[in-house]
Amino acid sequence: MLLHGIRSQSRCGDLVRSIQNSRARILVEYQASKVVQFYNEDWTLYMNLNIKNHKDSPEILSEMKEATGISA
Numbered sequence: 001m002l003l004h005g006i007r008s009q010s011r012c013g014d015l016v017r018s019i020q021n022s023r024a025r026i027l028v029e030y031q032a033s034k035v036v037q038f039y040n041e042d043w044t045l046y047m048n049l050n051i052k053n054h055k056d057s058p059e060i061l062s063e064m065k066e067a068t069g070i071s072a
Helices: 014-021 021-033 057-068
Strands: none
Touching: 014 057
């Protein structure tokens, strides 16, 4: 998923800001997909997390909970 407003030097917390800008679309896609990878606007991996599924990242799970209020 492309995160709007997030540049190549992304850091923890940027996901929350991006989701709040387009919350409904990203949340639905995130929940429906078994495998998710987030990309910055320049198509680099969010926070340089080079793992197959960002849903397996504790950092991502924490940010999703903060952005949506929904726990893993």
